[in-house]
Amino acid sequence: MLGLSQIFPSFDKLIFSQLSTERVAPFLFRNIKIEDTTGYEETFKSITLVIQERRKIKFHYKQKTYNEVCPYRLINDHGWWYLAAVHNGTLKSFKVLNIGNVAVSNHQFALQPEIEKQVTDGCLKWVTDSPIEIVLRIDSTIAGHFRKTNILPSQQLLKDLDDGSLLVTSSITDQKQIIPILKYWLPDIEILSPAELKQSLLVVAQT
Incomplete structure (x- = not known):
C-alpha cells in the first residue's frame, strides 16, 4: 500500500487537518501511480484549500x-495530477505541474451537480494549443463499457458498426494520457x- 507521503505533494498533517469532512473530497484517483511533485508543492496545497473553500482563483x-x-x-x-475546473462556463483539465502564480479571490462559487457528475465521469476538456485527435475501433466484446462510461479522455461516440463494434474519438495533449488505458484494453x-x-502502443505492448 502506498503511503500518503508518496502520493501527495509535500504531505503534512497541517494541510490535511484543514480539510473539512463535511464537504466533497478535493481529490479523485484514477489508476493511481506516483509522480515527482517536488516542483509544485505549494501550488498543490493552495488549490487543495480553495477547493474546500469554494473560492475562485486566477x-x-x-x-x-x-x-x-x-x-x-x-x-x-495515471500518476499525473490535474485540476478539474470551470473556466468561461466550460469544464477543463489543467495539469498542476504547469500551473503558476495562483491568486485566491474573495468570491465564492456554488458547486453545480451536473459539473460534479462530469468530473467524476471524466468528461474533461484538456487545455492545450495543439490537441491530438484519436479515432479508435472498439471490439463488440467490450463496446458496452465504452457506451456506458467515458473511459477515454474527451471521449465521443462516433458510430455503431454492423458487427457490434464501435467507433469512438478521443482528444489528448500527451500520449501518456491514453497509452496505459489502451494497453489495458488490448487486443x-x-x-x-x-x-x-x-x-x-505497439512498442509499449511489447515491453
Missing part, C-alpha cells in the same frame, strides 16, 4: 492567464489514427 498556465476559475477537484490520473481496441500513436 493563475498562469502555459503562457496564458486564466481568470475567474472555479476549482472543483484535484485528479490523479480488443484498435487505433485507426494517428499512426504515430498506434506505433507507440
Whole structure:
C-alpha cells in the first residue's frame, strides 16, 4: 500500500487537518501511480484549500492567464495530477505541474451537480494549443463499457458498426494520457489514427 507521503505533494498533517469532512473530497484517483511533485508543492496545497473553500482563483498556465476559475477537484490520473475546473462556463483539465502564480479571490462559487457528475465521469476538456485527435475501433466484446462510461479522455461516440463494434474519438495533449488505458484494453481496441500513436502502443505492448 502506498503511503500518503508518496502520493501527495509535500504531505503534512497541517494541510490535511484543514480539510473539512463535511464537504466533497478535493481529490479523485484514477489508476493511481506516483509522480515527482517536488516542483509544485505549494501550488498543490493552495488549490487543495480553495477547493474546500469554494473560492475562485486566477493563475498562469502555459503562457496564458486564466481568470475567474472555479476549482472543483484535484485528479490523479495515471500518476499525473490535474485540476478539474470551470473556466468561461466550460469544464477543463489543467495539469498542476504547469500551473503558476495562483491568486485566491474573495468570491465564492456554488458547486453545480451536473459539473460534479462530469468530473467524476471524466468528461474533461484538456487545455492545450495543439490537441491530438484519436479515432479508435472498439471490439463488440467490450463496446458496452465504452457506451456506458467515458473511459477515454474527451471521449465521443462516433458510430455503431454492423458487427457490434464501435467507433469512438478521443482528444489528448500527451500520449501518456491514453497509452496505459489502451494497453489495458488490448487486443480488443484498435487505433485507426494517428499512426504515430498506434506505433507507440505497439512498442509499449511489447515491453
